[in-house]
Every structure is written in structure tokens, then in C-alpha cells.
Amino acid sequence: MDELHLGDCEVLFGADKTEGIVAAELVGRFVRLFVRNEEGVFFRDDPFRPFILLEEPTLLSGFAGECTIKALAGNGEYRYLALFDDWRDCMAARDLLAKRSGKMPSARDVPYLYLSDPIHQHLLKTGKTLFKGIDFAGIARLALDIETYCAAGFEFSNPQREEDRIISIAVMDEKGYAEVLSGRDMTEAAMLERLSEIIREHDPDVIEGHNIFRFDLEYIRVRAERHGVRLSWGRDGSVPRVRRSRFTVAERTIDYPRWDIFGRHIIDTYFLLIIYDISAREMESYGLKAAARHFGLAAPDRVYIEGGEISRRFDTDPASLAQYNLDDVRETLALSRLLSHSCFLQTRMFPYSYQNCLIRGNATRINALFLREYLRRGVSIPKPVGGGAFEGAHTDVLRYGVVGPVVHCDVASLYPSILIAYRLKPARESLGLFLPLLEELREFRLKAKGLARREADPLRREYCQSLQQAFKVLINSFYGYLGSPLHNFSDAALAAEVTRLGRETIMGMIDWLIERGAQPVEVDTDGIYFIPPPAVATAEEETLLVQELSRSLAGGIEVELDGRYRAMFSYKVKNYALLGYDGEMTVKGSGLRSRGMEKYLRAFIGEIVRLLLAGEGEKVEGVYGAYMQKLRDHGFDVTWLSKSETLGESPAVYREKVRAGKRNPGAAYEIAIRALREFRAGDQISYYICGRGKDVTAYENCRPASEYDPARPDENTVYYMDKLKQLYKKFARFLPEEKSLFD
Secondary structure, X not given: OHHHOOOOOHHHHOOOOOOOEEEEEEEOOEEEEEEEEOOEXXXXXXXXXXXXXXXXXXXXXXXXXOEEEEEOEOOOOEOEEEEEOOHHHHHHHHHHHHHHHOOOOOXXXXXXXXXXXXXXXXXXXXXXXXXXXXXXXXXXXXXXXXXEOOOOOOOOOOOOOOOOOEEEEEEEEOOOOEEEEEOOOOOHHHHHHHHXXXXXXXXXXXXXXXXXXXXXXXXXXXXXXXXXXXXXXXXOOOOOEEEEXXXXXXXXXXXXXXXXXXXXXXXXXXXXXXXXXXXXXXXXXXXXXXXHHHOOOOOOOOOOOOHHHHHHHHHHOHHHHHHHHHHHHHXXXXXHXXXXXXXXXXXXXXXXXXXXXXXXXXXXXXXXXXXHHXXXXXXXXXXXXXXXXXXXXXXXXXXXXXXXXXXXXXXXOHHHHHHHHOOOOOOOOOOOOHHHHHHHHHHHHHHHHHHHHHOOOHHHHHHHXXXXXXXXXXXXXXXXXXXXXXXXXXXXXXXXXXXXXXXXHHHHHHXXXXXXXXXXXEEEOOEEEEEOOOOOOOHHHHHHHHHHHHHOOOOOOOEEEEEEEEEEEEEEOOEEEEEEOOXXXXXXXXXXXXXXXXXXXXXXXXXXXXXXXXXXXXXXXXXXXXXXXXXXXXXXXXXXXXXXXXOOOXXXXXXXXXXXXXXXXXXXXXXXXXXOOOOOOOOEEEEXXXXXXXXXXXXXXXXXXXXOOOOOXXXXXXXXXXXHHHHHXXXXXXXXXXXXXXX
């Protein structure tokens, strides 16, 4: 989309203009660049001189390897640049520095700066980035998905079990190629061999999949080892390198087996969904099918098969399983097309590989921009100084229950706007890069947001919306960067000043609205939901009101009308539901849609909230009674009552930890221990609660969902009824009349 081109800022994109780089790999004393043009992909080798930044050159006195030390200008603590002839010398120097200083590279107050990724180092030093001059459609993407058999008596397939196996592999690209490998026609080993051939033949820059690291690739690796199949997927014919890694975004941390394929990238759309939802906070599930439906990507004739049915379909209807597998890769490609474009654009800017750019934190990426430009100009770099606690944003709920109509006004990137409006920058950022970078990215985000509002096509609108949300997180991270104790140019005092000005701005907006007869409902960091004044009745009048509010603020801080709603259910801070004029309901906050709840409780909340928003609160009591009766009558399928957990460790390890007091007992593990079959780490177990009484201990009164017999129901009805009752109590105060339903 031409409207979203950012321009040619060297600080943002790197000084080197080389176009077409799709991958980079370390090869001896060189970094091999894979460059795509109209004829395909070729490679060329760049000389590579790795580096370490030092406080003092004496730290490397007597170093046995080849090393050149250069002094840097300026007053930063890292005043010397040590350059090495190859990566082995660089790592040897790192070991020497750690020994002499007594501090590992990741320690606080370390007298040297070592970066462990050689490709990151090379891109930093050269100013090169991937994907310059290439549109997203110009990279070769191949989606991959597998289906697996599950042995009788188990709920979920496990590659370590001999009888479980891969029964279908679907691959698809954006050029029309699609292929399904079926276990009905090929042995598992032959399927894996053919998959390697497909990857070599189609030569993708990117391999994509949904939850591909933790399921598909790990399953493929284990089964390939069992058959002695060599997965020669690299562009040099090498096998993937696999190691344990961790992906952290906001409050979530995911451990996963990371794969590195020479000359290629792996993009997991599961990670993309999590990143997207950090700002959107609207996903009820991170599953592929749910995401495809959420974004309108699912085809009308899409085949759906429940997980427990896959083995049976393979035995009885392999054609439908093949179509299901193809639909999975089709949706994976579409989901990636929608959500990965932001990361693709950021890889043009940041000195990381595509795969690494996705998993690096925003503050880390911002720090890399500063490091790159300081190194280019030969200027010394300050050490991180740590941070302190300071007061955060102003959030509040001023009215509870159902209100309406409601308008949402939003400060466009509040903290970045404050930084720009008041010309605030980190004290130790001597080159003056901070504000120009922030202004470039803020302009991009506002363009994307404007396009999302004007775009008629729903998929293009969703695409623009995804971009603006991703870049909103990125530019807001300039503020988060200031308060981070880990990065070189952080400034905790400045971060505290920005939040103070933010609170002052929002409180001023609230006062302004109240003075004009509006009634604020909810305040959340940079926006306000409010009931407009009685005299303001139309969309045009609401827009004029918000524009007047915007003009009352400091120059450069702009307020926008971000939404109009027929009604709002205000539950608690950051937990609310909105009813649009089109009848669509939007729910925000884990208190109203927690994925940790059993399905029957989530459904109950959904029905209550919709009735409240529709002004039909008097019907809630009837819904509550119907759910209670359905529980008494054993009318819910066990899947509505059960929970599913993945065993993170073997039952034997679990048992030892419980015995040693290192962890609490867990229901899923107790089921695994009691089972006649052998469960392993990675197996999933769905269970329901049995026993008698509402206060039973779950791990002592749990049974596998697969063993539930509808003809002889034994779920703990009192336990499930009490959970429903406690949930209902939380909503009773929002009903038209409180009634004593709890005796």
C-alpha cells in the first residue's frame, strides 16, 4: 500500500541501501547474504568483523587472538570498539572478559557490551537490513501443517509414542501451489522425505505455520529421528538447528523449541496473534480456526474436524481429512498475510533477521536503532543505569453498569505525543535521534489508522488496523524504553515526567467534559468513554465536541473520536462490553471472557452481557435458572465442563517435586499417574470434576473427560452449580432488581 511508505530515513532504515536481501547467515569469516531478484535467489559473502564494546582497552590486555581496538568519541562509558577477525576470536574475548571482570555479558553494570547474535552484529555495523526494495508479496512464503494419529485410549497425539504418527502433511504457497501428502499413500518416512524435497524445490524465504514450533516442527523432528530421515531444509542442504528458547511479550512467556534453518525464516502465526492481542485485547482464542473466523478469513465451505475425530476420519474418510489439512494451511497463509506485514516492515528498519525481529521486545529493537547509528558515527555508548519506581497512568471507572449512548475519545498516541509536544528526550542521548525516530513512526501509525477508518474493503481495513495497532505498541514503547533498566539510553526520571503529564492531560480532559455536561464512564491511560451532554445528540455533534476538546490541549496532542456505541456495560477497570449501532458486541477484559473458565461459564457471561446491553436485564434470572437446571439434568456435554492442560514435565518428575514440596498437586498429573497408559511430558489431558460437595479438592476428585459416560453421568453437579452461583453473584448488582437467589 503506497500510502504507508515511510520514506528514506537512514537512522530508521540503516545507511546501507542494498536491496533484495532476504536472509543472512554466518559462514566462517563472512556473512552470506541471500538476495532475491526477478530470476530467483543468489548469494554473496560480506566480510565480517565482529565486535565488543569496552569501557577500557586494558580489559583485553594479553588477548591471544587477533584484535583491533578503536577509541570512540563522546562521553559514553563504552568508549572503545574491539574488532575481531572472526567469530571464534570474538567469543574467546567474551570468555576472557567474563573471567577478568567476574561478570557475564547479561549481568548488571558489566564493563563490556557483547551481542551474542553474529547476524545482528553484522547488520548493526554495516547498516544493512533485510527486505529493502521488496514488497511483502515479493517474498516466497510456504505454509506447512500436519495432522497426526492418536492411539486408542489417549486424547492427544504424542510423537514419542510409537503408534502415533504423522498421517497428513499439507503445504501451500501464495502462487497457487498446494499439495497434501497422505499416510494412506506413503509411509511416514516417505512423507518426511518428500516434505524436504518440496522445501528444496520451492525454495521459500519463509516457512509459516500455526503453533508450528511447539507442535508441527517438534513432531516432525521426533518422527524424523525415529526413521533416520535427514531434514535437509537449509539453503546449503544443512539440517535445522534446534534449541530451547523463550518468547516473552507483555505478561506472557512461552517456552518453545526454536528452529533455525540456514537461509530461511520461520514465522509462527500463533506468536503473531499474541502480539496483535497485546494491544487489541479482543481475541477469545489463539487457535487457528477461531482466529480465521474472528478476522473473516474462513471460507464458507471450510471443513471442520474436531481433534478427537482426526484419527477416525483418516481411517474412514481420508478425502475430508486432506481438505481439512489444506484449509488449515490456507488460513495460515491468510492470517500471516494479515498480521505479519508489520513485522516485515519492521525488519526493513531493525538490524535483525525476520525470525528474530518478531520475537525481540520493542524496547530492545528501539535500542538497536540507537546502537547502529552511534556505531556508524563512531560515538561512544552509555551503560544502562537502571531505573526506579514511578507512578503510572491514570485509570478509573466512574460509572458502573449499563449506560448509553457512549462515545470513546482517544488521545492519538498519548505518551509519544507528550514527548513530541514538550520536546522531551533522554538525557544521555547526545546525537538527538530519539524524537526524529519517534516522529517518523508516529506519522506512519496515524496514516495507517486513518486508512483503516476510510477503507471500505473489510480485509484491507483489518490489515490497516493490524498495522496501526502493532505500530501503536512500538511507538508507545519509546516511553516504556525510557523506564527500562536494561537499555543504554533509558531515563527513568523522564519516564516519570511523561506519566505525570499524561495524568495531567487525562484529568484535564475529564474536567473539560464534565464542565460541558458530559458524564465520563471509564478512563484507561489515553482514552475516555463518556456519555455525551444532553444537547449533543448526533454523530456530527459528537465529532465537533471531540474536536473542540482536542483544541483545548497543548499543541501536538490530538484527541480523536474513536467510536460511538448504543450502550456500554461497565464492569470494572479495563473490563467492559460495548454494543455498536450495528448490533455488534465487543467485549474487553479477562473478567468477562477469561480463557481459563470452563466453557459453560464463558457462555453464561456472554448471554448475561448481551441481555444487559439490550436493556433486557430482567431476563437474566431466567437464563441463570436455565443453566442451573441444565446442570442438574446433566445436560451439558462434558467438553463444556472440562478443562485441558498440557503436561509440562513427566509424571515421575512431577511426583518427585510434589514429594519434595517444590510444587502443588495438579489434577492433570494425578490423572496421568493413575492411568494404565504411560503419559509423557507434552501430552494433554482434559478432565472434569467428580466427587460430592462444592468444596472438593480438584486434584483428588478429577477424571479424564475421555472416560465420561453420558449414560452414567458422574460430574460433581453441586461443584459446577456453585461455580455458576458465585459467578452470578458478581453480576447481581447490575440487574434491574436484586433478588435473593442464593439461599
